[in-house]
Structure formats: C-alpha cells, structure tokens
Amino acid sequence: MMTLPAPPTVALTVDLAEWPGIVIRISADARVMATNGRLDALLGVDIVGRSMMELLDHDSSWQKWERIASGSDTSERVWELIFGASDRVLDTGAYSVMRLGKNEGCWLIEHPTPPLLSALASEVALVNTDLAMAQRTLVIERARLAGALIEVERSNSALDEFAHAVSHDLKAPLRAIREYADVPGASRMAKTEAESARDFRRIGELASRMRRMIDGALDFARAGQSGSRLETLDTGALLRDIVVFLAPPRGVTIRIAPDLPVLDVERVPFEQVFRNLLSNAITYRRGDNAHVEVSVLDAGAQWEFIVADDGPGISELEQQQIWRLFHTSRPGEGTGVGLALVKRIVESQQGTVSVRSAPGAGSEFRVRWPKQAAGSQGPRSAGDAVTR
C-alpha cells in the first residue's frame, strides 16, 4: 500500500466527540483527518490518515463518496454508506455531510439509529425471509400431495376395474368346467365314454385357459410397478428383434421404419408393449396376408410410435372395450390380457395409447412414450394396491 503523507490533525469539538454515532472529518483529498473513535472501534483499525476509498466497503459506496467529494450534489440529503475494512463490514449507516470552506473537506456525521429500532428491523427482515421460505415449502408440499392424490385415484379406479374383471371374467371358464364335470344325474342322459373323454379334454383346456388368465392378471397387476434400471435402447433394433422372436408366418410382412429413436427406457415394459401390439396384428389378420408398419413421430416431449396394420379393423363399439382386462374378440384364442397390459404399462410410464380403426380399414395403434423417463426412480404411492 502506498504510504500517504501524514494529514493535518484537527481536534474535535466536545459536542462531536460525544455524538452517539460515527463522526469523521475528511480532508479535501479524501483522507480521514479526525475521528470520534467510533468507526475505529467498529472496524478495529486506526482510520486517521487512511483514504476514504480504503474504508468504504464496495464500489457502490465509492460512487456515492465520489459524488459527495465532488460537491456536485448540493442538496441537504442524507447519504447512506457502508464502511468496511479487512473482513469486517458495517451495516448501512445514514450520514449528513457538513461541508467546510473551499478545499477544507467536510464532516461526516452519522444519524444514530436507536438500537431497539435496528433490532426490530432485522427481526422483521428475518421473519419475512422465514415466511417466504415457509410459503415456498408449502407450495412444493401441496403440489406433491396433489400429485399423490391423482396417483391414488388412478390406482383406486384400476383396482375397481381389476376386481371386476377377476370376479366376472374368471367365473366364465369355471362355470363351463362345472357344466362339463356334471356327473350324470336325474336330468341328464348317461354320457358315453367318448363324450366323457371329450368333456375331460375340454375341462383340461378350460383349466389351462384359466391358468393363462390368472398369469395374465398377475402380469397386469405387476405392470404398474416400475423401478428397473433405465437402458439406452435403439428402439428400431429392439423392434426388429421382437419381429424375429415372433416369427411371423408366411404372408405377413412387418416393416420397421428406419428412423426409430434411441431412447432411455426400462427394457422389459417397453418390449412387452410392442410385442403385444405386433403379436395382435399378426393374430388378428384378415386372411393369410398382413402388412404391418411401425413408424414414429416427434410429438414434443414424447415420441409417438404408430403400429398400423391392414387387418379387419375394429368397430367403434369394440374400440371402447379392447382395453379392458380379459376382453377378447376371440374367446377361444386370446385371454384378453394383451391390450389391457399395453395400456397399463404405457400409462404407468406417463404415456398414452390410443387406437384409430374402422371395420375393413385396418387399425392404427398410437403409443405416446415420454422422451424423458418419468417416475422410474421414485417410489410408487402406498395406495397403489393393485401393483403390490
């Protein structure tokens, strides 16, 4: 630091020495010439001889000081300044400037704030901050609860639907089994051996079907559970693998568009959705031939995958039913789990699935899958009974 020549010292009048706030006299070249000792004590340094620029905390106060020193501001205003030295910074103080004669500098006299008022002001500031923080926490917490409530409602309606499907649809094969197992009674003719053998075979088939339905119901129930690791998948390659796995019969062509995205997804549910959709397109084809196309559209935050076939199409009435668990248009073949599972998986990934179709005009399934995996790490809500 540059050593300044010693400034001329000036004695304070008794009145200023006893003033309850900071009082300093500053020379025309902006150095402290006298002090009542308060600023020295607060900063822990000797201030006489120092430049004002050394004592003011920051350029904001320097700019104010330059305006005071230049004398350009002749108003009687109070000036707010912040003094600071080494690692200590004082609170903002309000000062009056008492100008002396030309080239004689000025006095800086602090307006002391009653300690009670300062304490009150800082209390108010703290309460205000606490309030702002509490309000913010409240907003976040309330939004979280609203999200949890939606999840619970979704789970409840899924649970209702599930209970209905299980109680209603699983009874059908049971009823049939009872019919076939009916021992020859008063109302019936005795069965021939051939008839009995046929009925036993049917009972066996129905039992297998029930077992498939129960397995399907379990898959359906588990589909809402997520938490497996995200993988970066080339969805085009994955779909081509599925096609190989499904081994479509002669006459069925499945074309996968070349521009399918690479996506961070949970592999198992993603694969299941498209396996079910493609498998449906193959199973429910018109005649022996079928053309299936898989393409993708960029829908902003989501990818829209389109699985289009030239199958028999689905009537409007039927379209309302297809997503229901155990609904099937061919009771002999399917268990009616496939599309219900597709819908449940897609929705559990915060996506949507829809169908466009008309009898005779093929069907187009559109799966909207989020580009950013959502909720894969977070715990599911406790109300999600179906998934447990």
Place this chain on the structure above:
Amino acid sequence: MTSTSSEFLAVLRRGDRRAAFRVIDEALDAGTELREIYLGVVQPAMREIGRLWQENELTVAEEHLATAIVQLVMGRAFERVFVWRDSRTPVLIAACADEERHQIGLRMLCDLLEMEGWDTMYLGASVPIESLVDLVRKHEPDAVAMSATIAPHVVRVRNAIAAIRAADLPKQPVVAVGGRAFLSDPSLATRIGADLTAADASDAVRLLEEQVGRRVRAP
C-alpha cells in the same frame, strides 16, 4: 427494461404490494413464463433498485420494502406455476453469505431449477459454515450454490468451500458461486475453490444443467 419491468419498478418504489401482485398476475395471465418474469421483470427491477440506492435516490428502508414485496411476489408466482413431477433427481443446496436483501438471486436460481425438475434446499442467509457442512453430509447434494455480493463476504464463501472440500464425503458436490462480488472478476470463483460461476440465475441454471443435471439423470 420492458414496460412490465418499468411498471413493476414504479410500484416497488411506491412500496405498493397490491399493485406489484397485479402487475405480475397480469403478466402470468398473458402467458408469460415464470423464467421470463424472474429474469425479464423482477431482476431488472431489483438491479435498478440497487442502482437507485447508489444514486442516493432510495434509502435502505425503501430497498428493504421492495425486497419484501419481491419475495411475496415470487412466492405467489411460483405457487401459480409450480407443478410437482416425480422424476426429481439432481439435488442442490443453496446458501447465502449476505443479509436478507441479497437473497433474491439465489432464490430465483432455486425456483428455476425446481422448474427444471431439481430438488433444491434453500437455506437463506448467513448459515453457519458447520451447519452447511452438516447438511451437505446429510443430503449429499449434487451441487451447492453460494452467493456473495460484497467482497468481505467472499471470505465466508471461501471458508465454506474449504470446509466442504475437507469434509469426508462419499461424493464432492459441484460448487457454484455467484453474486455481484464475482461479476467484476469471474476468476475469483476458481481462486476460492468453486467449480463454476455465472452472471445471473439463468446462466447458472444452464451451467448446472450442463455440468450436473444431465450427468445425474443419465442412466
């Protein structure tokens, strides 16, 4: 400054809380995004308030009143647009070395990061260094953000960073620093051991997303 920002500044100078709410509500109703309100309306108005103090046009009391109103305004605006998402992974702890009136920037950063899906813990002003380190140990944040407006407070930030670096943590958070003290000399940030600094909240969000957010979200 935009006309909304000028209008907002005018009502802040009058200390008119209701009018401040109305200006922001109208902007939100007109479809202005929260980010735009923070960076395009609130931030320029607060900078102007600071400049007016330097010009001796405003007193500290008036500046405090403006800050108090801005905090309320931010709370209301945040409430209107905040949507809970379940995919919040990156975690940030924010602490301020300065007094109450200098917290606005840090709070903007937290709110904007929340909108990006971060989980932020905003500790407010003048948190003791030991408490900060305890919280960092407990929550293992991906990033810690600290601000200082005046040079002497940079010392506090430096000491806090040193304490975090010295703590035995499973993973060291990325430390971001900001505030007026770093604006004039961005190299100060690295000199005191921080990983990054930004000119404003928007810049900080972008850098934190690039250096932390993407890495944390990656599988």
